[in-house]
Amino acid sequence: EALLQYVKSSLEIEGMALSRIHRAAKDTIFEVSITGPSSIMRSRVIPNLLPFKKKFPLMRFRFDLSDAHNGVEKLKTGLADFAILEHHQVTREMDSKILKPERYHLYGPTAWKKRSLNEIFTSETLLDYNESDMMTFNYLEKYKSKNKIKKERHYANNIDAIAFLVVGEIGFSVLSEELARPFLKKNELCELASGQYFDHKLALAWYPRSEKPEYFAALIKAIS
Secondary structure, X not given: OHHHHHHHHHHHHHHHHHHHHOOOHHHOOXXXXXXEOHHXXXXXXXXXXXXXXXXXXXXXXXXXXOOOOOHHHHXXXXXXXXXXXXXXXXXXXXXXXXXXXXXXXEEEEHHHOOOOHHHHHHHOOXXXXXXXXXXXXXHHHHXXXXXXXXXXXEEOOOHHHHHHHHHOOOOEEEEEHHHHHHHHHOOOEEEOOOOOOEEEOEEEEEOOOOOOOHHHHHHHHHOO
16 A cells, blocks of 8 residues: 555656656646545535636546545545545544534424424434444434434435435434535424534545645645
8 A cells, every 4th residue: 555655656746747848737637536425525625626627727526425434445545635534544654634523413304393302312213324324323422312212223325315314204313514504494404402513523634745736735725
């Protein structure tokens, strides 16, 4: 993995040098791959990088919206140039930048607005991404409510599907503020525990490069 990163960096430097020699840098199309959780990719990463179309017209983006927690592997194997990772996933050999946390709240359908939280926990079912998804459990652990819910859960490996299932009164779940906002405006979701939240701490990670191209540094600055 270390050799792969070295080779990739060397090839990029070689390409930049040849482009300068031939004065063809303006004609070189290049691709940048970014992987990360779909919620922050949609709400912050992609919107923040839209201006790059004018500043770097030859840049081609490959956005990988993934909630499978495999960003480290994609970064190590060269499938991604940048990865949005949880803090504990960032290793010593990586460079990184701390991002603003994603704030998660507990949501249910609007029809449940007047129900007590304890009654919802005991009679309704939790919705999660998959068996290894710990986001809701982390939230419940923070407020000492983990043992109040049913062990069996509904699963949907797509955050949009989870939101629509909550709207359809299939169950309850934690969702990021950005994802829940349009559903709240349409009065389709309600916050089940006002004032309670869990901050998902994230970082932008990449492998060090001996020479950072202009677009590389600009991209790091743009993602916050």
